Amino acid sequence: MGKKKKEEKKEKSKKKEHAAIGPADVSSAIVQAARSIRTVLSRNLLSSGLYAGQDGVMLALAEAGGMTAGALAARLGVKAPTMTRTIGRLEAQGFVERRPDTTDGRLTVVDLTSAGRASLETIARACDLSERQALEGLSEKEVRTLLKLLRSVDGNLRGVIVQDGDKTVAEEF
Numbered sequence: 024m025g026k027k028k029k030e031e032k033k034e035k036s037k038k039k040e041h042a043a044i045g046p047a048d049v050s051s052a053i054v055q056a057a058r059s060i061r062t063v064l065s066r067n068l069l070s071s072g073l074y075a076g077q078d079g080v081m082l083a084l085a086e087a088g089g090m091t092a093g094a095l096a097a098r099l100g101v102k103a104p105t106m107t108r109t110i111g112r113l114e115a116q117g118f119v120e121r122r123p124d125t126t127d128g129r130l131t132v133v134d135l136t137s138a139g140r141a142s143l144e145t146i147a148r149a150c151d152l153s154e155r156q157a158l159e160g161l162s163e164k165e166v167r168t169l170l171k172l173l174r175s176v177d178g179n180l181r182g183v184i185v186q187d188g189d190k191t192v193a194e195e196f
Contacts, residue, residue, distance in 0.1 A: 053176070060157050067149035071142050072116060078146045080109055081118060081135065085143050089134035091124070118142060 065075040073081070079099050084090060090098070096106035110133050113119040118139035124130035135143075158166055 053173075056157075060153055063156055064149060064153040067152050068146065071145040071149065073118070073142065073146065077109060077113055077118075078150065080106075080113060081139060081143065081146055084119065084133065084135050085140070089122075089132040091130050091132060095133065113139070 061075045064078070068075065068078060080095060083095060083098055087098075092106050092110055093103055095110070096103045099106070101109075110119060110121070114121060117136060119133050120136050121131045121133055124132045158169075161169070
């Protein structure tokens with residue numbers, strides 16, 4: 024009887040592999056995976072006092088040095104008001120500081136404080152742990168393939184430009 028159950032499981036597995044992909048299956052899976060890793064990252068960042076999203080700002084500042092809020096928003100692909108709120112929270116937590124730009128006094132530059140720089144190792148460990156948890160059970164080749172495919176999907180979506188006369192689905196209703 025044990026052998027029969029194994030055969031039934033194999034058959035069910037094959038059926039799942041060949042099932043038709045529905046209209047929103049891929050996007051739903053990507054969105055759900057993104058939510059899940061963000062939740063895990065938030066949990067892994069708790070000890071640092073940071074929340075998911077703030078780590079990206081901190082890592083960008085560590086890599087590039089002081090940046091304007093607009094440059095940070097563009098680099099991370101978020102809107103300026105979102106970045107302004109994030110910077111305000113990070114400043115209140117003591118991780119970043121704002122100062123006038125040395126070359127253009129009209130601009131304000133955001134940079135890491137010593138507390139911000141000290142938290143970078145914790146951020147790196149939290150990101151590493153989250154990634155290891157997300158990729159558990161995948162081979163190195165599968166991870167490389169996944170990364171390549173996700174970059175292709177992202178590139179496709181970043182390249183979508185509505186041409187004159189083209190309408191989005193929402194505009195058609």
